[in-house]
Amino acid sequence: MSDPHSSHGKDGASNEKGWADRPGFIRAVFVLLFTACALAAGAGMVSAWHNPHPHFEVEGFPVFFAFYGFLAFMFIVLAGQHLRKLVGRKEDYYDGRE
Amino acid sequence: MGANSLIDALVVNPAVIMTVGAVLCIFVPSALRRVFMLAFVAASAFQLYKLGLGEFGAVTLFGETLTTVRVDRLARLFGIVFHIAAALNIIYAWHEKDRAQSFATIAYPAAALGGVLAGDMITLFVWWELAAITSVFFVWAPGTRSTYLAGMRYLAIQVLSGVLLLGGVVLVFRDTGSFAFGEIGLRDPSGAIKISGLVLFLAFGIKCAFPLLHNWVQDAYPKSTLSGTIVLSIFTTKLAVYSLARAFPGTHELIYIGAVMTLFPIFFALIENDLRKVLCYSINNQVGFMVVGIGVGTAAAMNGAVGYAFSNIIFESLLFMSLSAAMYRTGSSKATDLGGLYKSMPLTMTFCMIAALSIAAFPFFAGFVTKGLIIDGVAGEHMFWIWLVMLFASAGVLEHAGIKIPYFTFFAHDSGKRVKEAPPMMLAAMSVAAVLCIGIGVWPEPLYALLPYQDQIAGYEPYTPWHIIEQLQLLLFAILAFALLIAWKWYPAEVPSVNLDTDWFYRIPGRNLLAWIAGATRALWNVMWSVIFRRVEVIIGRIYLVHGPEGQLARSWPIGFMALWTAIVLGAVLIITFIA
Secondary structure, eight states: OOOTTOOOOOTTGGGSOOGGGSHHHHHHHHHHHHHHHHHHHHHHHOGGGSOSSOSSGGGGSTTHHHHHHHHHHHHHHHHHTTHHHHHEEOTTTTTTTO | OOHHHHHHHHHHOHHHHHHHHHHHHTTSOHHHHHHHHHHHHHHHHHHHHHHOSEEEEEEEETTEEEEEEEEOHHHHHHHHHHHHHHHHHHHHTTTOOOHHHHHHHHHHHHHHHHHHHOSBHHHHHHHHHHHHHHHHHHHHTTOOHHHHHHHHHHHHHHHHHHHHHHHHHHHHHHHHSOOBOSOOOSBOTTSOBOHHHHHHHHHHHHHHTOTTSOTHHHHHGGGSOHHHHHHHHHHHHHHHHHHHHHHOTTOTHHHHHHHHHHHHHHHHHHHOOBHHHHHHHHHHHHHHHHHHHHHHOSHHHHHHHHHHHHHHHHHHHHHHHHHHHHHHHHSOOBTTTOOOGGGTOHHHHHHHHHHHHHHTTOTTSHHHHHHHHHHHHHHHTTOHHHHHHHHHHHHHHIIIIIIIHHHHHHSSSOOOOOOOOOOHHHHHHHHHHHHHHHHHHHOOHHHHHHSSOHHHHHTOOSOOHHHHHHHHHHHHHHHHHHHHHHHTTOSOOOOOOEEOOTHHHHHTHHHHHHHHHHHHHHHHHHHHHHHHHHHHHHHHHHHHHHHSTTSGGGOOOOHHHHHHHHHHHHHHHHHHHHHO
16 A cells, blocks of 8 residues: 555556446447336326326326436536536646636 | 533533544554544543533523533534534545644534524634634645645635624624524514624525635635545535524525525536536535525425535545545645546546535435425425526536546546555545435435424425436436547537636736835835934934034134133123122
8 A cells, every 4th residue: 555556467468348337238238228217207107106196287297307317417418518618727727827 | 600600511522532632643643643533522422422411501691691502403413514514524535643733623623513402692602713723734735835825815714704704793782682592693683684694694604605605615724735625625614504594594695595506516526627626616516406495494495405415525524535545645736737547546437426416416326315305395486587597507416526527536537647546534424424315315214303393394205206217317417428429529628727806816816916005105214214314414413503512502612712701701790690
C-alpha cells in the first residue's frame, strides 16, 4: 500500500477485452433493457395495479411515467450539454488568476 | 453558571465523548489510533442509546436555562446515522496516518452531532462553529496553495453562516425571550417576514447550500483528500437539513428553493468532468429533495425528508467511497482519465452500482423507500408542478449519479489502467454501506420505526404495485434514453475543462474588485501623505531658515553689540524707575 498508483499490470494487458466489452454482453443488455421497458409499460396498462387514489389526472395515463422519464432524460442530455458553451473554460482557468 | 451543572452537562453529552476522543487520538500511536477512534464513536453511540428520549444537561447561563442535550425522534434519527457514517469513515481511511485528518474525522462528526442534539440555540451555535473549524482541516489537508485558498474561502463562508446564526439567535431572543431551539418560522402570524426568522433562515441556507449560496461545496470538497471528501460530503449539509426541519417545517418558500436545488445541479453535473465535483452537485440535488419535503411540511413529507437524509448519507457516501477508491488506485477522479476499471476493481464497481441503484431510487434499494415519501407528500398536497419537477429531477439523479458515475469510472472507454482492487479496509467500509443500502430497501421497517411522525408512517406501504410500476417506468425508460444516446453517439463526450459557477463571482471579479479597492486605498494614502508631507516640509524649511545654522537666530553677536543693548536696557529701567 506504500504506493497506491504503482500497481499497473503487465504492459499490453490494457487492450484485452473484458466481459462488458463483448458484443454478446452488450446485445444482452439491450435485449434485457427493451424487455424490462416493455414489461414496465405493459404493467402500467393493468388497471388493477393503478393507484386507487390518484392525485393528478396524468397518473391515470398508463405510460405517463415511461414517457416522462424518457423525455426528461433526453432533454437533460441534449439541452444540458449546451451549458458547456456558456460556462466551460480551460482546466487551468483559475491557476494564474488567483 | 454552576460548575457542577456544566460538568454534568458535558459528561452526559455523546458529542462531548466523541470530541474528547478526537483530541486524545492525536496522542495515540498511529497503529492503534483508528481502533481508539472507533471505541470513542462506539462509546458515544452507547451514551446516545442509554439516554433514550428526553432532555438532559441543563445549564443556566445569564439567568436562562439551556438544554445542551435534547434527544427527540428527529434528533435521534440524525444522531444514529451520524454515528454510522463516522464509524464507516474511520474504517474506510484505516491507512490514513495524518494526525490532523484523524482528529477531524471524529471531531467534525462530533460537532455535527452536538448540533443536532442541541436543545437551545446557544449550544447549537457553539457546535455550528466547531463544525466549521474542524472541517476546514480536511480542505487544507493536501497542503497546496490552491487548497489553502479554497480552505480560506470555505472558512469565510462557514463563519459567515455562524455569525448570521448568532445574529438570528439574538433577534429570536428579542422576539420570544427564549433561546429554545424549536419551530421558528419565516413569517409572523400576520404573514409578514420576520427579520429574526430571515436571518436564521439565511444562516441555515448557507450551510444547506441554497441555490447561489451553494458553490462552496463544489469549490472546497473536491480539493480535499480522498477520505476527507467523503467525511465532508456528509455532515455540514445534513446538520443544516436537520436545522431547517427543526425551525422551518412547512415554510413554503422552501418548496421552491428546494425545487431549484434539485434542478440546476443536474445540468452542471452533466457537463462536469471531475467526477468528485459531479457528486458535489449531487449533494445539492439530493439536499434539494429534502428541502422540498421540509417545505411541504406534512407528516408524510417531513418523514420523507428526514428519512431520505438518513438513507442518502449512506448511499451518497458509498458513491464517494467507491470513487475515492478508484482515485486512490489511479490517482485521478476525472472522467477523461478513468474508464474500464470494472476489470481490475470488480468489487468496488459492484458497490458503486449498489449505491447508484440506491440513489436512483430503484425498488428494493434505500432511496426508493424514502424518496417515495417526499414525492407522495408533494402529490398529497396537489402541487402538480412541483411534483413534475421532482420526477424530472429523479431522471436527472439517474443521469449524473446513477449512470454517469459508475459508467465513466468503471466502463465507458477503457483508460488502459490496470490497478489493484481497493484495499481491504476500504472494501470493508463499502460492503457495510452496501448492505445497509439493500437492507433499508428490502426491510425499511426499522428505519420507518425511527421516523418522527409514527402515525403517518404506520399507514404507509412503499411496495404497492403502482409505486413500483411508476418508478420502474420512469427509470427504465430514462435508461433506455441513455442507451439510445450512447448507441447513436449523441451522448456528449467528456472533455477536460473547468466549469464556472457562482464561485467565479468572488474568485475573479470579486477578487479583482478587492485588489482594486486595496490599490485605490494605497494610492489615496500616498497622495494624502505627499500633500501633508509637502506642507510639513515647507514649515520645516521656514523654521530652518530662522533657526538653522545659517539662520538669523543662530548668528553669533559681537560683544560690543551686547554691551550697547545692556546699556539701553539699563537706561530704560532707570527712566521707568525715575518716572514711577
